[in-house]
Amino acid sequence: MTETDIAPPRRKRAPSKRSLETRARILDAAERLFAQGGFDGASMRDIAVAADVPVALVNFHGGAKEALFDTVVARRAETLARHWLDALESAKADHGPLDLRAVLDCFIRPYLNLAATGGAQWTAYARLIAHVSADERWRPISERCFDPTVAVFVAELIPKFPKAETRRIAGAFVFSISAMLSLATSRWRIEAMAGDSGEATSGLDEWADFLIDFCEGGFRAALAG
Amino acid sequence: MTETDIAPPRRKRAPSKRSLETRARILDAAERLFAQGGFDGASMRDIAVAADVPVALVNFHGGAKEALFDTVVARRAETLARHWLDALESAKADHGPLDLRAVLDCFIRPYLNLAATGGAQWTAYARLIAHVSADERWRPISERCFDPTVAVFVAELIPKFPKAETRRIAGAFVFSISAMLSLATSRWRIEAMAGDSGEATSGLDEWADFLIDFCEGGFRAALAG
DNA sequence: ATTATTATTGAACGATCGTTAAAAATAACG
DNA sequence: CGTTATTTTTAACGATCGTTCAATAATAAT
Known part of the structure; x- marks a missing residue:
C-alpha cells in the first residue's frame, strides 16, 4: 500500500452533460496535439486553446499533464x-x-x-x-x-x-x-x-x-x- | 537569394585546440540528450550541464537550439x-x-x-x-x-x-x-x-x-x- | 425553491525555457 | 611582448511552462 494508492474521491452527484462534453473536447484536443508533437511537443495551454477552454479546466478534467497523457492513451x-x-x-x-x-x-x-x-x-x-x-x-x-x-x-x-x-x-x-x-x-x-x-x-x-x-x-x- | 543565404562570418584566426574540444564536448552531450529525449525532451541547460559548460557556451558553439540539433544530426x-x-x-x-x-x-x-x-x-x-x-x-x-x-x-x-x-x-x-x-x-x-x-x-x-x-x-x- | 456539490473562470505562482549582452579570460598573431 | 581576435564567464532578459487558488456560475439533489 504505497502513497500512490489513494482512493478515488467519492462523487455525490452525477456529472452534468455539459461537463462530459467539455471533458471529451479536452481529451480530443489533447489526443490530437499529443499525437502531433508527442508529450513534450504539446503544452497544456495549446491543449486548452484547441479545446476552447481556460487552462485550468484541462487540469481539472485531465489532472496533471502525465495523468492526462495516460488517460488519453488509455481511453481508446x-x-x-x-x-x-x-x-x-x-x-x-x-x-x-x-x-x-x-x-x-x-x-x-x-x-x-x-x-x-x-x-x-x-x-x-x-x-x-x-x-x-x-x-x-x-x-x-x-x-x-x-x-x-x-x-x-x-x-x-x-x-x-x-x-x-x-x-x-x-x-x-x-x-x-x-x-x-x-x-x-x-x-x-x-x-x-x-x-x-x-x-x-x-x-x-x-x-x-x-x-x-x-x-x-x-x-x-x-x-x- | 533569400535572407537565409547569409555568408558565414569570416574567421581571422584558427580556432584553438581547447575550443575545438569544448565544441566537441557540447555536441557530444547534445547528441546524447537529443537521442534520449528528442528535440523537445532535452533543454539547452541540460546539455550545458552534461557538457560541463555554462549555458551561453552551448549557444556560442551550437547556435540556436534548432541549429544545434541540425548540426548534431549532420555531423556524423x-x-x-x-x-x-x-x-x-x-x-x-x-x-x-x-x-x-x-x-x-x-x-x-x-x-x-x-x-x-x-x-x-x-x-x-x-x-x-x-x-x-x-x-x-x-x-x-x-x-x-x-x-x-x-x-x-x-x-x-x-x-x-x-x-x-x-x-x-x-x-x-x-x-x-x-x-x-x-x-x-x-x-x-x-x-x-x-x-x-x-x-x-x-x-x-x-x-x-x-x-x-x-x-x-x-x-x-x-x-x- | 433551496441547498449542496460540481464546473468554470480569471489570475497568479514559481520554475524553467531559449536567448542575449556585456565583461573577463584566453590564445593566436605581428 | 603587445595587440587583437576569440573563447569563456556571469548575469539577466522576456516568454512560456505546469500547476494552484479563490471567485463565480451552473447544475443535480432534496
Missing part, C-alpha cells in the same frame, strides 16, 4: 484491443484454425482501418500509439494498454513455429508492428521516396495487403525450419 | 553514408553483382554495427536517427542527410524487381528501415515480450542476421512476380 485502448481480439475470434469462427497470414491480418488491418476510416480522432490515436511505442518513458502505459493484446497474438503464432525460440517470434512481431506504425505515420515518406512521378496513389487496402505480404514473408523467411 | 551523417556506400561498393568488388540479400545487408549491418560497437556516441546517434526519422518536423534534415543514400539503395533494388512499381520498392525499404530502427532502439521491448525466461541473450550478429532474413523474405513476398 480497450476499444482497439477489442477490435484486435474480435478480428481474431471472428476469423477463427469463420475459417477455423488460422494460418500465419490470417493472424497478421487480424492485427494489421483493424489498426490501419481505424487509422484511415475511423475519423480524425482515431487517425490521431494511431499516431499517438507510435509515440508511446517509441519512447521507453511510456513503457508502463504500453505494458498496461497494449502488451496484453500483443501477447495474445504472439501466443497465437508460437505453435506455428514449433522449432523457433519465443524471443525470435516476438522479434519478428515487433518488426511487423514497427513497419505497421511507419505505414500509418509516414506514408508521406514512402510516397516521397518513390519520386514525384505521377503514379496513381494507392488506397488503404492496397497498402495493407502489401504490408501483410511483407510481414508474412518476413516471418516465414526469418523463422523457417 | 557523412561518415554513416560513407559506411553505407563503402559496404555497397566493396561488396560489389568482392562478389560482383549483388543480390537482394547482399544489398539489404550492406544497409542494415553497418548501421547496427556502429550502433552496437561504435562507442557510446554512435549508439546515441543511432537512436537520434530514429527521432529524426519519426518526426515529420525534421523532414528537411532527413532529405539532406539520409535520403540521398537511401535513394542509392532503392535504385540498386529497382532492377531486381522489374515488374514492381518503384513506390512499392520504396515502401518495402521503409518497412525495413523502421524494423531496423526498432531493433536499435527497443531491443528491450523484444526481450520483454519474450518473457522473463532465461533464454540466452543474443548477440548483435544474431539479431542482424535475423532482421536481414526478415527483410529479405518480406521483399520477396511483397514484390513477387
Whole structure:
C-alpha cells in the first residue's frame, strides 16, 4: 500500500452533460496535439486553446499533464484491443484454425482501418500509439494498454513455429508492428521516396495487403525450419 | 537569394585546440540528450550541464537550439553514408553483382554495427536517427542527410524487381528501415515480450542476421512476380 | 425553491525555457 | 611582448511552462 494508492474521491452527484462534453473536447484536443508533437511537443495551454477552454479546466478534467497523457492513451485502448481480439475470434469462427497470414491480418488491418476510416480522432490515436511505442518513458502505459493484446497474438503464432525460440517470434512481431506504425505515420515518406512521378496513389487496402505480404514473408523467411 | 543565404562570418584566426574540444564536448552531450529525449525532451541547460559548460557556451558553439540539433544530426551523417556506400561498393568488388540479400545487408549491418560497437556516441546517434526519422518536423534534415543514400539503395533494388512499381520498392525499404530502427532502439521491448525466461541473450550478429532474413523474405513476398 | 456539490473562470505562482549582452579570460598573431 | 581576435564567464532578459487558488456560475439533489 504505497502513497500512490489513494482512493478515488467519492462523487455525490452525477456529472452534468455539459461537463462530459467539455471533458471529451479536452481529451480530443489533447489526443490530437499529443499525437502531433508527442508529450513534450504539446503544452497544456495549446491543449486548452484547441479545446476552447481556460487552462485550468484541462487540469481539472485531465489532472496533471502525465495523468492526462495516460488517460488519453488509455481511453481508446480497450476499444482497439477489442477490435484486435474480435478480428481474431471472428476469423477463427469463420475459417477455423488460422494460418500465419490470417493472424497478421487480424492485427494489421483493424489498426490501419481505424487509422484511415475511423475519423480524425482515431487517425490521431494511431499516431499517438507510435509515440508511446517509441519512447521507453511510456513503457508502463504500453505494458498496461497494449502488451496484453500483443501477447495474445504472439501466443497465437508460437505453435506455428514449433522449432523457433519465443524471443525470435516476438522479434519478428515487433518488426511487423514497427513497419505497421511507419505505414500509418509516414506514408508521406514512402510516397516521397518513390519520386514525384505521377503514379496513381494507392488506397488503404492496397497498402495493407502489401504490408501483410511483407510481414508474412518476413516471418516465414526469418523463422523457417 | 533569400535572407537565409547569409555568408558565414569570416574567421581571422584558427580556432584553438581547447575550443575545438569544448565544441566537441557540447555536441557530444547534445547528441546524447537529443537521442534520449528528442528535440523537445532535452533543454539547452541540460546539455550545458552534461557538457560541463555554462549555458551561453552551448549557444556560442551550437547556435540556436534548432541549429544545434541540425548540426548534431549532420555531423556524423557523412561518415554513416560513407559506411553505407563503402559496404555497397566493396561488396560489389568482392562478389560482383549483388543480390537482394547482399544489398539489404550492406544497409542494415553497418548501421547496427556502429550502433552496437561504435562507442557510446554512435549508439546515441543511432537512436537520434530514429527521432529524426519519426518526426515529420525534421523532414528537411532527413532529405539532406539520409535520403540521398537511401535513394542509392532503392535504385540498386529497382532492377531486381522489374515488374514492381518503384513506390512499392520504396515502401518495402521503409518497412525495413523502421524494423531496423526498432531493433536499435527497443531491443528491450523484444526481450520483454519474450518473457522473463532465461533464454540466452543474443548477440548483435544474431539479431542482424535475423532482421536481414526478415527483410529479405518480406521483399520477396511483397514484390513477387 | 433551496441547498449542496460540481464546473468554470480569471489570475497568479514559481520554475524553467531559449536567448542575449556585456565583461573577463584566453590564445593566436605581428 | 603587445595587440587583437576569440573563447569563456556571469548575469539577466522576456516568454512560456505546469500547476494552484479563490471567485463565480451552473447544475443535480432534496
